[in-house]
Ligand SMILES: Nc1nc2c(ncn2[C@@H]2O[C@H](COP(=O)(O)OP(=O)(O)OP(=O)(O)O)[C@@H](O)[C@H]2O)c(=O)[nH]1
């Protein structure tokens with residue numbers, strides 16, 4: 001059997017680096033052809049126009065025991081692909097929002113998304129990028145406006161143990177919460 | 186620190202991977218493992234070439250995303266083809282642990298123990 005966690009966050013925050021640090025296979029980048037129905041504003045007809053977009057998403061894999069594989073899926077960093085997150089996120093046991101604190105606002109789309117989807121537990125992982133975070137955890141918590149229950153931790157996306165610790169923190173957090181029923185519809 | 190997350194309204198998400206095709210009876214997510222039900226047999230000759238390739242590849246279990254990546258078939262197409270193969274009983278869809286049911290907690294605990302073994 002298998003399970004999945006999602007690695008989200010802003011453009012260039014270190015999502016693929018995190019997946020590559022922990023995965024037993026090199027991160028696989030695959031193209032997903034997405035069809036988005038959009039309605040033109042100046043169009044009074046109700047026929048939606050289909051727009052096809054190709055987005056790259058990457059994933060890695062961890063064999064956790066003889067019968068259990070966990071996949072890690074990186075969401076596309078570009079915010080305009082938020083519409084594809086539902087399919088990537090569906091059925092995930094948890095998510096990591098990777099943050100580059102020098103560009104904190106880049107993570108807001110991802111945080112917004114998981115704040116609205118309360119059935120997916122998520123943690124916020126601050127990628128150190130060689131330097132210091134520059135803020136306290138509580139300053140970050142206030143700036144991204146998340147509750148005290150959401151774990152926030154620093155890590156180094158290039159470091160296997162440090163990235164693995166983020167995954168352990170996420171799984172512990174998932175287990176600490178009562179199971180959330182799948183949303184209807 | 187000046188930037189604060191803006192609160193936004195819920196947005197509409199008007200699209201699906203498979204371009205509107207109704208969701209399969211089988212929960213086929215990107216992470217779901219699939220395997221050929223009877224790998225010793227040749228793929229049925231009436232299958233489309235793409236489905237034959239999936240049939241052969243899945244002699245060993247792999248995820249939907251891996252099938253799509255290895256065969257270079259778009260994810261949405263892969264999902265539709267796999268769902269048709271499963272409907273014909275040619276492909277087996279393995280359970281996917283989503284954490285939405287308390288009965289899955291034991292598996293999540295196994296997952297955590299596995300992570301602890303790997304990342305001490
Ligand atoms: N110095 C340093 N560089 C890093 C670190 N983490 C990531 N990088 C680099 O930052 C760049 C972006 O990292 P990625 O892992 O590709 O980021 P991403 O979030 O996957 O980016 P997109 O998928 O394009 O949104 C790459 O060139 C990485 O090598 C880090 O901790 N320190």
Ligand SMILES: [Mg+2]
Nearest residue numbers: 015016058074
């Ligand atoms: Mg990336």
